[in-house]
Amino acid sequence: MRIDKNQISEYNKNELQNHNENFDFLANRLTKNGYNVSDIISKLSEFQVAIPSWALGAGGTRFGRFGFYGEPSNLEEKIADVGILHSLTQTAGAVSLHIPWDVPSDYKAIKEKADALHIKFDAVNSNTFQDQNGASETYKYGSLSNTSKAVRDQAIQHNLDVINIGDKLGSKALTVWLADGSSFPGQNNFQTAFQNTQDSLIDIYKGLPDDWKLLVEYKPYEPNFYSTVIQDWGASLMLANGCGDKAYTLVDLGHHLPNSNIEQIVSILQLKGKLGGFHFNDSKYGDDDLTVGSIKPYSLFLIFNELVYGMENNPQNPDLAWMIDASHNIKDPLEDLIQSLEAIQEAYAKALLVDQNLLRAAQNDNDVVKCQEILQNAYRTDVRPLIEKARLNVGGVISPINAYRALDVRGQLIKERGKNTVATGL
Numbered sequence: 001m002r003i004d005k006n007q008i009s010e011y012n013k014n015e016l017q018n019h020n021e022n023f024d025f026l027a028n029r030l031t032k033n034g035y036n037v038s039d040i041i042s043k044l045s046e047f048q049v050a051i052p053s054w055a056l057g058a059g060g061t062r063f064g065r066f067g068f069y070g071e072p073s074n075l076e077e078k079i080a081d082v083g084i085l086h087s088l089t090q091t092a093g094a095v096s097l098h099i100p101w102d103v104p105s106d107y108k109a110i111k112e113k114a115d116a117l118h119i120k121f122d123a124v125n126s127n128t129f130q131d132q133n134g135a136s137e138t139y140k141y142g143s144l145s146n147t148s149k150a151v152r153d154q155a156i157q158h159n160l161d162v163i164n165i166g167d168k169l170g171s172k173a174l175t176v177w178l179a180d181g182s183s184f185p186g187q188n189n190f191q192t193a194f195q196n197t198q199d200s201l202i203d204i205y206k207g208l209p210d211d212w213k214l215l216v217e218y219k220p221y222e223p224n225f226y227s228t229v230i231q232d233w234g235a236s237l238m239l240a241n242g243c244g245d246k247a248y249t250l251v252d253l254g255h256h257l258p259n260s261n262i263e264q265i266v267s268i269l270q271l272k273g274k275l276g277g278f279h280f281n282d283s284k285y286g287d288d289d290l291t292v293g294s295i296k297p298y299s300l301f302l303i304f305n306e307l308v309y310g311m312e313n314n315p316q317n318p319d320l321a322w323m324i325d326a327s328h329n330i331k332d333p334l335e336d337l338i339q340s341l342e343a344i345q346e347a348y349a350k351a352l353l354v355d356q357n358l359l360r361a362a363q364n365d366n367d368v369v370k371c372q373e374i375l376q377n378a379y380r381t382d383v384r385p386l387i388e389k390a391r392l393n394v395g396g397v398i399s400p401i402n403a404y405r406a407l408d409v410r411g412q413l414i415k416e417r418g419k420n421t422v423a424t425g426l
């Protein structure tokens with residue numbers, strides 16, 4: 001299924017008047033207050049977030065998986081799903097592949113399909129947290145950190161293979177997330193595990209093309225429960241620094257212990273030019289992988305406020321690889337992704353409304369109340385008309401969820417693919 005331009009403009013007709021009224025009201029108010037509205041809108045239109053290839057299926061938990069009808073059962077269909085998201089929202093112009101869940105069988109055909117839908121290939125993700133069919137070594141006790149050289153070598157080789165696959169598709173980054181760690185005290189030697197991981201990452205780094213980045217993701221727990229080798233941003237940064245200039249830290253929102261100050265983490269990493277990628281999701285308890293903005297939208301805004309500051313003031317930090325890293329236990333995956341994309345745009349738009357000069361002045365005056373007012377005034381603004389305009393300007397729909405339902409996208413997918421299809425992934 002493909003959504004064409006006519007369907008989009010036909011659909012937009014229903015909502016245009018309402019949108020125009022809301023937009024004019026907001027744009028006037030913002031302009032009066034000194035904002036450059038068209039600049040904000042073009043920043044919003046340009047912002048693109050990658051969709052992970054594993055998020056297009058139903059997901060599940062370790063207690064079970066409830067399938068969702070019409071799931072994509074191969075990479076072609078997954079790209080088609082990203083194409084649907086992108087044509088509606090115009091903010092999902094990239095896909096992030098997880099290998100070996102999504103190894104292309106025909107590179108040329110996949111690239112052509114993605115090109116036709118204006119989808120780029122973002123960072124590729126390696127997987128050394130599951131044993132692969134026919135592999136001679138097991139990752140039960142770790143991969144890049146394993147005490148056995150044979151296991152480490154197999155995991156290094158897998159990462160090099162992933163780089164090779166990504167290279168053929170035009171990806172420019174490898175994301176490494178390790179499940180390595182220990183579930184019981186004494187199970188492993190922290191120093192040896194860390195050093196092995198560093199050495200293995202250096203071997204992978206040596207195979208990185210010049211214009212690529214290595215993104216090192218961290219996570220404090222799960223699937224190991226007592227320790228993880230790359231537990232936090234400090235460990236990730238040490239490993240990235242140990243590899244070289246092309247290695248960076250990747251922050252995933254769900255990979256923090258409760259109440260961690262994530263906005264401060266991203267801020268300092270940008271200052272040091274070492275924030276390479278960002279995974280969006282939301283959570284109540286842990287790595288819940290819930291819809292972005294569904295639980296802590298104010299935190300997301302505070303994080304975006306730092307990201308915007310960094311994008312404007314830290315030229316030493318490269319462009320970031322943005323990705324949604326969520327899993328949909330009970331929702332239609334495409335609807336869930338649309339809600340996440342909206343939440344991201346909303347937090348970004350609100351952060352763009354923070355008057356950085358005014359905030360800096362209030363900080364210098366130690367006017368704590370005013371600092372809070374500045375942030376919260378931005379946060380309390382209903383920016384949805386700006387996001388609608390940003391989408392409209394580049395050919396998207398005013399309300400993606402409404403359009404998705406009105407066009408009966410899921411019904412069409414079920415007709416095309418059948419009911420009981422199952423996507424690869426989590």
Ligand code: RM4
Binds near residue numbers: 252279
């Ligand atoms: C991990 C981590 C990685 C993702 C896998 C599927 O928790 O967030 O980024 O690749 O899940």
Ligand code: MN
Binds near residue numbers: 177217252279325
């Ligand atoms: Mn992640």
Ligand code: MN
Binds near residue numbers: 325
């Ligand atoms: Mn995760």
